[in-house]
Amino acid sequence: MKLSDYVIDFIAEEGVSHVFEFIGGAIAHLLDSVYLRDDINCISVRHEQAGAFAAEAYARLNGKLGVAMATSGPGALNLVTGIGSCYFDSVPCLFITGQVNTYEYKFDRPVRQIGFQETDIVSVVKSLTKYAELVTDSSTIRYHLEKAVFLAQNGRPGPVLIDIPMNLQRESINPENLLSFYDSEEYKELQSELNKIASDKELNDILQLIRNSERPVILAGGGVRTANAADELQQLVKLTGIPVVTSLMGLDVIPHTNDEFIGLIGSYGNRYSNIALANSDLILILGSRLDSRQTGTRPDTFGRAAKKIHVDADFNELNAKIKVDIAIQSDVKSFLSKLNENLKEYQKPDYVKWNETIKNLKDKFPTRCYDSPQEHIDPNLFMELLSSMSCEGDVICLDVGQHQMWASQSFKIKEKQRLLNSGGMGAMGFALPAAIGASLVNENTVIVIAGDGGIQVNIQEFDTIAKHNLPIKIFVMDNNCLGMVRQFQDLYFDGRKQSTVYSSPNLLKIAQAYNIPAFHIATMDEAKSRIDEAFKIEGPVFISVALEQNTTVNPKLVVNRPIEDMSPHLERHELRGLMLIDLVEEMEVPK
Numbered sequence: 001m002k003l004s005d006y007v008i009d010f011i012a013e014e015g016v017s018h019v020f021e022f023i024g025g026a027i028a029h030l031l032d033s034v035y036l037r038d039d040i041n042c043i044s045v046r047h048e049q050a051g052a053f054a055a056e057a058y059a060r061l062n063g064k065l066g067v068a069m070a071t072s073g074p075g076a077l078n079l080v081t082g083i084g085s086c087y088f089d090s091v092p093c094l095f096i097t098g099q100v101n102t103y104e105y106k107f108d109r110p111v112r113q114i115g116f117q118e119t120d121i122v123s124v125v126k127s128l129t130k131y132a133e134l135v136t137d138s139s140t141i142r143y144h145l146e147k148a149v150f151l152a153q154n155g156r157p158g159p160v161l162i163d164i165p166m167n168l169q170r171e172s173i174n175p176e177n178l179l180s181f182y183d184s185e186e187y188k189e190l191q192s193e194l195n196k197i198a199s200d201k202e203l204n205d206i207l208q209l210i211r212n213s214e215r216p217v218i219l220a221g222g223g224v225r226t227a228n229a230a231d232e233l234q235q236l237v238k239l240t241g242i243p244v245v246t247s248l249m250g251l252d253v254i255p256h257t258n259d260e261f262i263g264l265i266g267s268y269g270n271r272y273s274n275i276a277l278a279n280s281d282l283i284l285i286l287g288s289r290l291d292s293r294q295t296g297t298r299p300d301t302f303g304r305a306a307k308k309i310h311v312d313a314d315f316n317e318l319n320a321k322i323k324v325d326i327a328i329q330s331d332v333k334s335f336l337s338k339l340n341e342n343l344k345e346y347q348k349p350d351y352v353k354w355n356e357t358i359k360n361l362k363d364k365f366p367t368r369c370y371d372s373p374q375e376h377i378d379p380n381l382f383m384e385l386l387s388s389m390s391c392e393g394d395v396i397c398l399d400v401g402q403h404q405m406w407a408s409q410s411f412k413i414k415e416k417q418r419l420l421n422s423g424g425m426g427a428m429g430f431a432l433p434a435a436i437g438a439s440l441v442n443e444n445t446v447i448v449i450a451g452d453g454g455i456q457v458n459i460q461e462f463d464t465i466a467k468h469n470l471p472i473k474i475f476v477m478d479n480n481c482l483g484m485v486r487q488f489q490d491l492y493f494d495g496r497k498q499s500t501v502y503s504s505p506n507l508l509k510i511a512q513a514y515n516i517p518a519f520h521i522a523t524m525d526e527a528k529s530r531i532d533e534a535f536k537i538e539g540p541v542f543i544s545v546a547l548e549q550n551t552t553v554n555p556k557l558v559v560n561r562p563i564e565d566m567s568p569h570l571e572r573h574e575l576r577g578l579m580l581i582d583l584v585e586e587m588e589v590p591k
Contacts, residue, residue, distance in 0.1 A: 003138050004029040004169040006178075007096070010145050012040045016067050018058060018440050019043065020051035022078075024071020026098025026117065029169035031069070043436065043468070046460040048075050050433035052082020053458070056091050057397065057420055057437035063228050065149065066093040066437065072100055073117030076163075080125060081427055086159035087128045088424025089249060090226045092152040093159045095129075097121050101167040102136055125161050132161040138171045139178060146181035154194055156314040157226055198311075198328045198335055203342050205326060206284075209307050213282035215354045215580070216242045219265065219294075222249025222423060223287015223312060223332050230254070232336035233286065239343045241351055243358060245273045247288045248408055252419040256412040262358055263367075266294040267557040268405040271566050272361035274557075277303060278564035279357070279580040285310040285324070287332045289317045291424075294563075298584075301562035305581040311335045361578070367409045369554055376548040377524055379403070379477060383410035383449075385524075386475065389531050390447060392416050395438045399431035399450035402483035405553045407449045418442070429457025432474070436461060439470040445535065446471060452478040452504040462514040462542075469539040474511070479547040480504050487552050501549070511542035518542040 007030060011019065020043045023031055034042050045051040051068040059066030070076050076097040086093045099105065100115030113119075122132045130151045133144050141164075148160035181187050198206075210216065224233050230253045237244060237260045244254055245265045254261050263273035277283065283306045288294065290310075295302040299322055308324035310317075311332060318327035328335060369378045383406050390396070393416040398404045400422055413419055420438065422430035432455065435446045455476050465472050486500040508518040517537055521530045521544065534541040555566035562584045565575060576583045 001173060001175060002029075002033065003141055003164075003171045003173050004033040006141060006173060006175060007145065007164070007169075008033040008037065008040060010142075011067055011094070012037070014065050014149060015062070016065055017041065019067045019069055020045055020054040020058070020437065021069040022046070022048045022051055022071070022075060024075045024098065026072040026075070026100065026166055027069050027096070028098075029166065030096065030098065030164070043440065043464070045433065045436070045464050047458060048078035049081055049429065050436070050458045050461045050464070052079045052093075052095070053085065053427075053430050053433035054437035055093050055095075056082060056086050056089075057434035058441055059086075059091050059093050060225070060420060061395065061418060061438055061441040064092070065152065066091070067096065068093065069096045069098075071098045071117070072121070073119045076119060076121040077124065080128070081425065083125055083159045083161065084128045085422055085425035085427055085430070087130075089222060089422070090157045091159065092157040094148060094152060095159060095161040097161065097163045098169070099134065099163045099165040102165045103167070105165065122161065122163050128159070129161050130158040132163070134163040135165070135168055138168050138173050141168070141173070142175070142178035143181045143184070147186070150181065150187070150190070154190075195334070196329050198330055198338060202326060202328055203339060206309055206339065207342060207346075209282055209309065209325075210240060210242075213307075214351075215280045216240075216282040216284070216351075217262075217277055217280040217306075218242050218244045219247065219277070219283055219285045219288055220244055220250040220253045221247040221286060221288025224250055224253040226287060227313070227331040227333040229287075229331075229333035229336055232333055232340060234258070235340050236336055236343070239340060239346060239348065241348045242284070243276070243351075243355070245277055247294050248421050249423045250288065251408060251421070252413050252417060255415050255417075257414060262362075264408050265563065267292075267296065268409065268553055269557075269563070270367050270409055271365040271555045272358070274563040274566060275361055275365075275578055276358050278562065280306045282306055283308045286336070287312060289314075290321045292321075295322060296557050296561060296563045297559045298562050301584050357580070367555070369406070369551055375523075376551070377521070377527070377545060379406040379547060379551060380410040381524065382527060382545060383407050384412065385527055386447070386449075386531060387411040387413075389528070389535065390414065390417070391444060393442070393444040395420065395435075395442050395444065395446045397431040397434040397438060397446060397448050398422075399448070399454035400426050400428045401451040401454055402479075402487070402551065402553050403449050403451045403477040405484075406477070411449075428454035430454075432458045432461045432465075435472045435474075436464055436468075436470060439472055444471075445473060448472060448474040450474065450476050451483065452476055452480065452507065453482045455507065456505075459510065462511060462516060465540045466514045466516055471538065472540045473534050474516075474540065474542045476507060476542070476544050477547055478504055478507065478544050479549050479551050481549055483551065484553070487556075491558065507544055508542065516540045516542050518544070521545045
């Protein structure tokens, strides 16, 4: 059979039914091998970066694998931001790039390029992938594909890349004669390094810490979703009654209707969530790498009165930024399954006092952009309204910027809803293509929340969305600026707004040019009827939401403050009254 046919067979056998691509000569053989099949489809995006983000969302929802393809040179390089996004957020994706014929490739010769569009993409992405390989021998194609997918899906998941020259794609091969990775010693060695679990002693120590705690908190990170462990987490919460805060990547691991859910922590977290975490005496950290967006720039003050248990599949993340009392290398699902088994006879305590403290904090500090009612739309109130009108099972894709934080603070996740963020990479332009990938896995509505800046990064994907009539509702929070950086400029540059303020184009007309129905929301009074109208329309809809240009994200953690001490800052006596532990005194905070 033709090698390109074998590659597509392999992808289909992995349960992948959609390949995201932008065609070029170097992948023409591969895509032609899809043409006559009915079990796998090409989704032709309008930019390779969009294909990478779509594959990422596809993988995050199906829990298995996403696949994107691009041609050599500029096509392959356009994948890099999406590859990095998968790497930082631990998403299993297979990227396949075409390469010039091996007889045109420079290999070790000291020239810049021989073949047209020849680019050494493997060297470019080495630091952003778990495995990247140029295939130079057709007999090794099975080995490299199997190894790539194994590494993508096992241990801490992540992206892999296989670069296939054009002359190999068109070669004839005998699948029966191909070498298998799973028959190799390399596979046995890698397999032996996996499946690490907590020891009985570690579990007993953890159970004792839980029993002794009066103010425990679970910090759930993206690793809960990565391990497909949301059910196990909810079982742990049911067995123990321990309240839950989440990182940005963990927001959808538990419905926000759950009585034990508190909210988001970190630099743009809910004030009440940060104060609750700071006051805890035990933190069970599940699949979170504890980056500075969670801990703030004073990691020494993070959970300073609490015993800390950290569970992560990646050994290198343990005790890397925050020193903990118990560090366990394990995927979250395996750990929680074993912990829950040990908790079957556990007598759940009554955290009445602790729960009352958390409730009072929530009541005292609702998350709002404005302190008092305004004529302008309050974006946090808008997110609460939008979430109330969404349905169970909907997928919410957030772009990067202020709108991302308003939604993360105030969009209340319902049962079976998923919320997709670009976490580590933080790439503007993520949401629109991510929604394309999500809509091909999920049967429900997909909601995009973006800003007027980020939506323009991959605005060409309006064409892909319209072509497939995807049920994507696109909400753009329009304040005529790059608001996150503008807010930073207001804080640290005396309001000098270099490169952040502009006049947005008429985004409604752009959407309409792609035959996408478009609405504008100018006030909260008309918001409900407009949202309702958008949800009733089959297929895509674009909605522009007018905001004041100086709209801010509040609260926000500034540098050199512990996470409970957010801006706008509370009076010291008020903050002291909320703390059940010692306050980090103002004189101790570096300027």
